[in-house]
Amino acid sequence: MDAYEKLKTARKNGRPTGEAYVTELFTDTLELHGDRRFADDLAIMAGVGFLGKYPVTYIAMEKGTDLQSRMVRNFGCPKPEGYRKALRLMKQAEKFHRPVICFVDTLGAYPGADAEERGQGQAIAESIMEMMGLHTPVISVVIGEGGSGGALALASANKVYILEHAVYSVISPEGCASILWKEATQENVAKATECLHITAEDMKALGVAEAVIEEDFDNFSEMCRGIKQRLIKSLDKLTALSDEELLAQRYQRFRSFGNFDQTNK
Amino acid sequence: MGFFNELVGKVNGSAKIKCKKCSYEDSAYNLIKNYYICPSCGHYYRLSGRDRIALIADKKTFKEQDSKLVSKDFLEFPGYQDKLEKAKSTTKENDAVVCGTMKIDGRECAVFVMDSRFMMASMGSVVGEKITRLFEYATANMLPVIGFTASGGARMQEGVISLMQMAKVSGAVKNHSNAGLLYITVLTDPTTGGVTASFAMQGDIILAEPKALVGFAGRRVVEQTTKSQLPDNFQSAEFLMEHGFVDALVPRPEMRDTLSRLLKIHEGRA
Numbered sequence: 001m002d003a004y005e006k007l008k009t010a011r012k013n014g015r016p017t018g019e020a021y022v023t024e025l026f027t028d029t030l031e032l033h034g035d036r037r038f039a040d041d042l043a044i045m046a047g048v049g050f051l052g053k054y055p056v057t058y059i060a061m062e063k064g065t066d067l068q069s070r071m072v073r074n075f076g077c078p079k080p081e082g083y084r085k086a087l088r089l090m091k092q093a094e095k096f097h098r099p100v101i102c103f104v105d106t107l108g109a110y111p112g113a114d115a116e117e118r119g120q121g122q123a124i125a126e127s128i129m130e131m132m133g134l135h136t137p138v139i140s141v142v143i144g145e146g147g148s149g150g151a152l153a154l155a156s157a158n159k160v161y162i163l164e165h166a167v168y169s170v171i172s173p174e175g176c177a178s179i180l181w182k183e184a185t186q187e188n189v190a191k192a193t194e195c196l197h198i199t200a201e202d203m204k205a206l207g208v209a210e211a212v213i214e215e216d217f218d219n220f221s222e223m224c225r226g227i228k229q230r231l232i233k234s235l236d237k238l239t240a241l242s243d244e245e246l247l248a249q250r251y252q253r254f255r256s257f258g259n260f261d262q263t264n265k
Numbered sequence: 266m267g268f269f270n271e272l273v274g275k276v277n278g279s280a281k282i283k284c285k286k287c288s289y290e291d292s293a294y295n296l297i298k299n300y301y302i303c304p305s306c307g308h309y310y311r312l313s314g315r316d317r318i319a320l321i322a323d324k325k326t327f328k329e330q331d332s333k334l335v336s337k338d339f340l341e342f343p344g345y346q347d348k349l350e351k352a353k354s355t356t357k358e359n360d361a362v363v364c365g366t367m368k369i370d371g372r373e374c375a376v377f378v379m380d381s382r383f384m385m386a387s388m389g390s391v392v393g394e395k396i397t398r399l400f401e402y403a404t405a406n407m408l409p410v411i412g413f414t415a416s417g418g419a420r421m422q423e424g425v426i427s428l429m430q431m432a433k434v435s436g437a438v439k440n441h442s443n444a445g446l447l448y449i450t451v452l453t454d455p456t457t458g459g460v461t462a463s464f465a466m467q468g469d470i471i472l473a474e475p476k477a478l479v480g481f482a483g484r485r486v487v488e489q490t491t492k493s494q495l496p497d498n499f500q501s502a503e504f505l506m507e508h509g510f511v512d513a514l515v516p517r518p519e520m521r522d523t524l525s526r527l528l529k530i531h532e533g534r535a
Contacts, residue, residue, distance in 0.1 A: 109462075111482030113491040116500060119510045121461035121481035125435070129467050132436035133443065148419075149431060149462040149481075156432045170419045170428040170459070175486075179421070180344070195342050197424045208425050251436045255397070257429035258390035259339040263359060 001165075004190040006199050007173060009165040010144050011107075016220060017076070018060030018103045019045060021143060024224035025101075025231070026051055026058055034085060038118065041082030043074045043110070044154075046089045051101065052232045054239075057093035059086045059154060060103035063144070076145075077110035080123035083153050087127050094136045099235050102140040102154040107172060109150030124153040131156035132254070137238035137246060139231060142166045142209070158250045159234050161227075162200045162209040169198040207256070268319045272297045275316075284308055300517040309474055309517060311454060313356070314363030314378035317413055321521050322367035322376075329365040331398055334391045336360055338422070345422035352383045360391040361416075364399045366408065369521065372528040375403040378413040381455065385417030388460055392420070393430025396464065400437035409447035409531060411524060414465040418458020431463035438467045447531040449524065452479045452502060452511065466510070470527060473502035473511045474520075 001009070009015075022029065022045065029049030034040040046059040063076030070076075078086075086102075093100045109120055128149075131138060140157040146168030162168060171179075176196060177188035203209035213230070216223040238246060278294035289305035296303075300320065301310035312320070318327050338345045353359065361383035367376050377396050379386040386392070396412070403410045419427040441448060450468030455478035462481055465471075473479060480487075480500035488495060498504045505511045515523045 109481065111486045111490050113487055113493070113495055113499070116480055116482065116487060117504075117508050119466075119508065121479075122466040122510055124462035124481070125464070125466035128432055128463055129435040129439050129442075132432060133439040148428060149459050152428055152431055153462075156435070168425055168428075170423075170425055171421045176421050191343075195340065195424075196421065197340055203425065206424075206426060208429060251440070254429060254432040254436055257426055257433055258394045259337050259423070259426060260390045260394060261335045261337050263333050263335045265333070265359070 002190075003193045003199050004173075006165050007167055007193050010167045015144055016217060017065055018062040018105055018143065020220070021103050021141075021224065021227070022047075022058055022060050024221060025228050026056070029058070032089060035081045035088055037081065037084055039081045041074075041079050041085060042072055043076050043078040043106070044082040044086055046086060048098075051099075051228065051235070054232070054235055055096075055098045057089050057098055057100045058103070059089060059100065061105045061154065063105055074110060076106045077108060078106065078150060079110045079112070079115045080118040080120050083109075083123040083127045086154060087130055090131065090134055090138075094134050097136055099137040099139070099239065100134070101231060102138065102157065104140055104142045104146050104151045104155050105144035106147045106150050107145055108147035109153070124149050127153040128156045132250060133247065135243055135247070137235060138250070139234055139238075141213070141227070142168050142203075147172060156250075156254070158238055158246065158253065160203075160209045161211050161213055161230070162203050163213050164200055164215040166200055167198040168203050168208060169196050171196070173198070267324055269297060271319045271324070272316060302517055309454060309476065311381050311415070313382060314358070314380040317378045318363065318365075318367060318376065320517070321369060321411075321524060323369060323371065326368040327365055327376075328367070329363065330402065331364055331395045332359060334359065334395060336389050336391045336423075339426075340422070340424050342422040342424070348384055348422070356380060356383045358383055360395070361386040361388070362392045362395050364395045369528055370525045372525070372532065374409045374411050374528060375399050376411045376413075379415040379460070381415040381417075384420065386415045386460075387417050387420035387427075388430050389420035389423040389427050390430065393427070393433050396434050397437045400434070400441045403446065404437075404441045404444050407444070407446065409449070409528060410441065411449045411451065412464065412468070413451045413453055414456045414460055415453045416456055416458065416460035416465075418460060428459065431459050434464045435467065438464055442467075442469070447527070449527055451515070451520070452477050452505075454478050457481065457483065470512050471510070472513050472515045472520075472523065473505065475502055475514050475516060477502040479505050
């Protein structure tokens with residue numbers, strides 16, 4: 001499969017969305033709603049429950065699975081109130097020392113006039129900054145599309161995993177193609193997809209993801225059992241760290257990204 | 266007006282410069298005296314990093330840091346190397362941000378200024394690294410940080426690594442904040458995308474230059490999404506002010522005094 005085919009696979013209807021993982025992975029869940037400031041954004045579903053023996057807070061982007069639910073979920077494009085709900089529940093998780101598990105699946109943060117009015121940039125900025133300083137373990141799993149800042153707002157984590165055919169990108173290949181080559185023709189989009197390096201293997205190679213998770217949607221429950229084992233193993237390690245070590249690990253994880261040279265001019 | 270001689274020294278004072286907004290022509294000499302604001306229509310000219318610092322810093326107090334970091338085309342992205350070379354030769358800078366320390370009315374602070382002439386001040390590894398190092402330096406040395414933002418967003422030619430710079434810088438801002446230190450951002454035209462969605466909006470105090478374009482998504486994308494006419498002032502500094510995302514609009518001639526006052530108020534806490 002080339003990068004463009006992977007992009008199409010990551011976006012394909014019928015691919016399990018956030019809610020499916022929440023249902024499979026966690027027990028005794030209760031969904032929690034609202035940002036306490038403006039509204040409840042259904043592009044993000046969040047709540048509390050157990051991951052094995054661990055009480056956790058889960059935060060999942062949800063695209064919807066049919067036309068009606070996609071409309072309700074705004075196609076998984078969160079608005080500022082979605083990020084503010086997520087941040088509220090992350091701070092709550094911090095208070096009760098329970099880990100946070102995030103599922104990332106969005107084309108990007110919603111680019112509507114209302115979202116701009118309510119500070120989409122500020123909401124994402126605050127989420128990233130607070131995640132970088134969160135005194136509890138955070139693990140993010142990119143399950144479909146990791147679209148730019150809107151994805152990073154739930155992925156400034158201690159560990160990041162990515163599904164085999166999921167993608168993660170600084171800009172949508174369509175956006176990239178139309179900026180650089182004027183038109184987002186299929187050919188240009190395919191080229192942009194290639195150039196941007198957005199596949200799961202790219203993420204592993206660049207260190208943006210710790211590991212790639214194999215997909216087996218025909219045996220989804222079994223696949224999720226594997227994910228659950230992996231998350232629990234990660235939490236065993238992360239919860240053994242001191243607060244200081246945990247924050248240092250997260251800081252160093254992101255501190256190391258960057259590829260540049262030194263000149264004498 | 267301490268900046269005047271420094272800026273005039275760099276240009277031909279009698280050269281005519283045309284305003285991009287209203288086409289009014291004036292001499293560089295007059296424009297500099299007017300802080301690079303069009304005397305006819307009030308348009309704010311975009312400034313280079315160094316000119317910006319000259320307008321703000323006490324004379325000869327700016328000490329640059331990390332000026333020698335240069336971007337690398339590590340993804341072999343089509344056209345990136347050419348764009349870098351072109352930007353370097355037109356701006357005489359190594360990348361899109363100038364960082365260092367300076368004094369304002371004798372009070373020391375760390376400063377970064379983004380330069381929109383360099384690939385629209387897009388943020389790649391070098392911009393992220395320099396600003397991160399600046400915050401780390403400021404935290405270690407108990408200095409406040411003043412940041413002038415301008416950016417088209419993350420530098421897509423560096424792929425997802427440019428996206429990661431947002432979290433990298435944010436982590437350094439968070440540590441600086443946790444140390445009880447002051448961070449002032451000044452939003453200048455244009456501040457958009459990943460820079461808006463990270464350190465531009467993380468200041469303790471967020472100032473903006475009048476009429477600066479500030480937003481997350483591009484206007485065209487918003488128009489397509491919303492399928493309606495957007496107000497003229499959409500994503501202007503005034504629009505952000507109205508919606509509660511900016512502390513104060515500060516005209517360029519008052520910027521230095523405003524920053525000086527804020528540093529004074531936070532003195533002792535650094």
